[in-house]
Every structure is written in C-alpha cells, then in structure tokens.
Amino acid sequence: MDNDNNDASSVSERVKGIRKTLLQERQVILKEAKTEIGNFVKGDEKQLVEAALDDGDWSVVDVNEDIILQKLHHHKLKLNKIDEALRKLNDGSYGVCDDCGIEISEARLKVLPYAVHCVECKEKREKIEQVEREQSFQ
Ligand SMILES: [Zn+2]
Numbered sequence: 123m124d125n126d127n128n129d130a131s132s133v134s135e136r137v138k139g140i141r142k143t144l145l146q147e148r149q150v151i152l153k154e155a156k157t158e159i160g161n162f163v164k165g166d167e168k169q170l171v172e173a174a175l176d177d178g179d180w181s182v183v184d185v186n187e188d189i190i191l192q193k194l195h196h197h198k199l200k201l202n203k204i205d206e207a208l209r210k211l212n213d214g215s216y217g218v219c220d221d222c223g224i225e226i227s228e229a230r231l232k233v234l235p236y237a238v239h240c241v242e243c244k245e246k247r248e249k250i251e252q253v254e255r256e257q258s259f260q
Contacts, residue, residue, distance in 0.1 A: 137211055143235045144211070148204050155197040200236075207236035219243050 210216040217226050221243040230237055239247065 137216070140216065140231070140235055141208065141211055144204050144208055147235065148201060151197050151200050151204070158197075203236040203238065206238060210238075221247075 207216060210218075217231055218224070219226055219240040220238045222240060224240055226237055226240045230241060237244070
C-alpha cells in the first residue's frame with residue numbers, strides 16, 4: 123500500500139489540483155449561500171415577517187421566499203456546474219467541450235475550472251440566448 127502510482131502521475135497530479143480547486147470553490151459557494159439566507163431571515167426582516175405572520179399576512183413570506191429562492195437558484199446553478207465538472211474529472215471527460223468535443227484551453231479552465239464549453243461554443247450559446255431574449259420582447 124505504498125505510493126506506487128508513478129504511471130501517468132502528471133495527469134493525476136493535474137486532476138488532483140483541479141479537484142481541489144473545484145471542491146474549494148464549492149465550499150465558498152455553500153458558505154455564501156448560507157450567509158445570504160442567514161442574513162435574510164435574521165434581524166429586521168425576521169421581525170417584519172414575524173409581525174406580518176402575527177397579523178395573518180402570509181404574503182410577506184411568499185415574497186421573501188421568492189427572493190431566497192432566486193439567490194439560492196444562482197448558487198445552485200453554480201454548484202451544479204461544479205458537480206458536473208467533478209463528475210467529468212472522475213470519468214475522464216473533463217476539459218472537453220460539451221458541444222463540439224474539442225479540448226477547452228488550459229487558460230480558460232484556469233479562470234473557470236467548471237467550464238463545460240469552449241470559448242467559441244460559449245459565445246455561440248450567448249448569442250443565441252441574446253437573440254431569444256430580444257425576440258421575446260417583441
Ligand atoms: Zn466547443
């Protein structure tokens with residue numbers, strides 16, 4: 123049971139490093155999410171909600187829940203991306219663009235370790251999304 127994994131050790135070192143980065147990022151996001159929720163339901167807000175509930179006004183809770191959900195949604199999306207990247211690390215498909223199958227540049231992965239699309243495909247997607255947004259306003 124000694125460290126006898128010298129074949130492809132450079133690859134596994136890289137994977138280890140990326141996994142560490144992803145897990146750290148995951149911790150940061152979870153902490154942010156918890157802090158935001160904690161901030162939101164404490165202090166004045168909490169008193170407002172409690173006072174409203176005493177009056178039987180549940181609409182305050184509905185509105186607040188929406189805001190919490192929106193904040194959580196943003197964090198959730200990012201966590202999903204990180205989990206997806208971790209899964210890809212495990213099955214060996216990490217760093218390959220989901221759309222065109224080419225390898226995502228190392229520079230891009232350094233900035234965005236949970237990227238699943240290369241720059242070109244990402245830009246294409248953003249353009250399509252933009253067009254769809256513009257069309258939905260017409
Ligand atoms: Zn691509």
